Amino acid sequence: MELGLVGLGKMGGNMRERIRRAGHTVIGYDRNQDLADVHSLEELVGKLSGPRVVWVMVPAGSATQATIDELGELLEPGDVVVDGGNSRWTDDEQHARELAAKGIGFVDCGVSGGVWGLENGYALMYGGDVEDVAKVQPVFDALKPEGSFGAVHAGKVGAGHFAKMVHNGIEYAMMQAYAEGWELLEKVDSVTDVREVFRSWQEGTVIRSWLLDLAVNALDEDEHLDALKGYAQDSGEGRWTVEAAIDNAVPLPAITASLFARFASRQEDSPQMKMIAALRNQFGGHAVEKK
Numbered sequence: 001m002e003l004g005l006v007g008l009g010k011m012g013g014n015m016r017e018r019i020r021r022a023g024h025t026v027i028g029y030d031r032n033q034d035l036a037d038v039h040s041l042e043e044l045v046g047k048l049s050g051p052r053v054v055w056v057m058v059p060a061g062s063a064t065q066a067t068i069d070e071l072g073e074l075l076e077p078g079d080v081v082v083d084g085g086n087s088r089w090t091d092d093e094q095h096a097r098e099l100a101a102k103g104i105g106f107v108d109c110g111v112s113g114g115v116w117g118l119e120n121g122y123a124l125m126y127g128g129d130v131e132d133v134a135k136v137q138p139v140f141d142a143l144k145p146e147g148s149f150g151a152v153h154a155g156k157v158g159a160g161h162f163a164k165m166v167h168n169g170i171e172y173a174m175m176q177a178y179a180e181g182w183e184l185l186e187k188v189d190s191v192t193d194v195r196e197v198f199r200s201w202q203e204g205t206v207i208r209s210w211l212l213d214l215a216v217n218a219l220d221e222d223e224h225l226d227a228l229k230g231y232a233q234d235s236g237e238g239r240w241t242v243e244a245a246i247d248n249a250v251p252l253p254a255i256t257a258s259l260f261a262r263f264a265s266r267q268e269d270s271p272q273m274k275m276i277a278a279l280r281n282q283f284g285g286h287a288v289e290k291k
Contacts, residue, residue: 001138002027004044006067007057007085008035011111014118015057015084015143022142041067045074052079053136057111060087060236068095077103080135082126084109088240089158089165092127096157105132108157110164111143121145125152125167127159162244169241169255171211172234176258178215186224195219234262 008030096106107128144151245252280286
């Protein structure tokens with residue numbers, strides 16, 4: 001089939017290659033003309049046969065909104081837009097309404113796989129009407145990992161990005177657990193080879209995972225992570241997961257704590273810990289460290 005792909009960065013560029021390897025035609029557009037096959041969205045749409053499918057892989061928010069707005073003016077009834085970025089599920093509902101008014105279908109797709117997706121395949125979670133999903137199915141089949149698993153029609157519009165959001169929330173908590181365990185192992189004198197302890201967990205333990213494999217890769221590159229600063233950004237999906245939990249009265253203590261740990265990483269000198277130290281000194285006479 002033919003696919004228009006908008007956004008050819010680290011994820012989009014590799015996705016274009018994987019889809020092409022499966023025998024499909026991909027026409028890609030990116031603001032970086034060194035990466036693009038065409039010079040504009042108008043040219044991209046003009047090169048596709050109807051019913052067209054255009055997959056958007058640009059940053060969530062205003063960039064996605066602007067792209068979908070422009071595609072809404074260029075596409076025709078029966079065409080389908082797929083948002084494969086990290087958009088909030090509530091945005092999906094708005095985009096679907098706007099495009100439906102013009103007879104254009106909309107599918108949201110959470111994509112996981114990162115830089116490994118080209119070779120390993122991408123885990124896909126998508127939402128939308130059955131008819132619209134069917135038009136994109138050959139591309140889903142090309143992108144997913146080999147075998148029976150790795151892709152799911154999660155439900156109606158918004159379900160794909162909601163599922164990916166929860167996936168990322170779980171990822172936050174899992175990474176935090178590995179990080180806390182690593183720090184404790186590094187802290188004690190009795191454990192003399194933390195990297196090999198992590199490596200030993202890769203087989204035969206209940207905590208083995210791809211994240212653990214990646215942790216071992218990182219420790220092989222820099223055994224004590226001395227080259228890294230203890231700062232971790234958050235993509236926004238962890239925040240949305242916690243907000244959705246509050247809206248639905250679902251307790252998420254592990255995921256919430258892992259998100260707040262990211263925030264703590266951005267403070268070189270925690271104001272909260274200053275107050276804790278001051279209070280411990282006031283009520284118990286505990287020593288404080290002065291700058």
